[in-house]
Amino acid sequence: MxxxxxxxxxxxxxxxxxxxxxxxxxxxxxxxxxxxxxxxxxxxxxxxxxxxxxxxxxxxxxxxxxxxxxxxxLLLHKCNDYKLYGFSDSDWVADLEDRRSVLGYCVFFGANLVTWSCRKQTTISRSSTEAKFQSLAACEADITWVKNLLSGLKIALTTAPSIFCDNLSTILLTANPVLHDKMKHFQLDIQVVREKINNKSLQVVHISGIE
Structure with missing residues (x-):
């Protein structure tokens, strides 16, 4: 080749x-x-x-x-504005054989891409909102890991970390205090993300998707 x-x-x-x-x-x-x-x-x-x-x-x-x-x-640039943010997305029921969704996210520190993931989910999501939320929760876990690493290096962030997501239903779910029965199977992800948002240690921001 x-x-x-x-x-x-x-x-x-x-x-x-x-x-x-x-x-x-x-x-x-x-x-x-x-x-x-x-x-x-x-x-x-x-x-x-x-x-x-x-x-x-x-x-x-x-x-x-x-x-x-x-x-x-991957080029790493020096930056003075220490911001940590990520982008999360998923491809609902993407696999035609087992109908599992594919989640993906990437995390940036300043202008530098520092971690990313693309993998098939272990369970079948019942809705696109569930698939998107599980991707968002995975991104949040990675952001928390990077934040703890930066804290150990005595690097303070200028703002709370942000996750950008193109699904309004997923974002509304982070603010809705009511957990519906159909969401109980991923209730833990919802609770973890919502707690971070409530204590101002995480922001979830809507971003327009590609049409």
Missing amino acids: STASAMPTPMISSLQLLSTGSEQFEDPKLFRLWPDLSFAVRKVSQFMHNPLLAHWKAVKRILRYLQGTQEHG
Whole structure:
């Protein structure tokens, strides 16, 4: 793949990979030798046990993306305004085979991206609001970890950390004092986030999503 044409992205955003519907890939061992790229690797790694030709084509696209981005990296900039904030989102029932949602978030310290995650949820969310809230709660946990790390380094934040979310129902849920029966299965996440908001140690802010 060292002479392959470069690709601008590691995976087509609309790509749906399944465990059936394509020819069997002839060399499963070769399929398992790709490098680690968060979202795209998470997608193809679900088929390590029985890779199809369609899966191998997706892996080769990842390698072509790497071929064109060898000079890319994460740049850390010096900043004087110590703000901690994150963006959370989820893709509800994204997996066509088990209908589990995919959660994702990223956390910034100033202008610097410091931590991120993209993974499939362990349970099936009954609504998009539940999926979004679980993603928000995971982002909050990571922000708390980074905040504690900064505290240990004697770095004080200028404002309370913020999480930006594009789902109004999720944001309203953080302020609603009433827990409905259909939300009891993720009540702990709601309580943790709401407590942080009530004691002014966290802000949840609405941000417009991409139409």
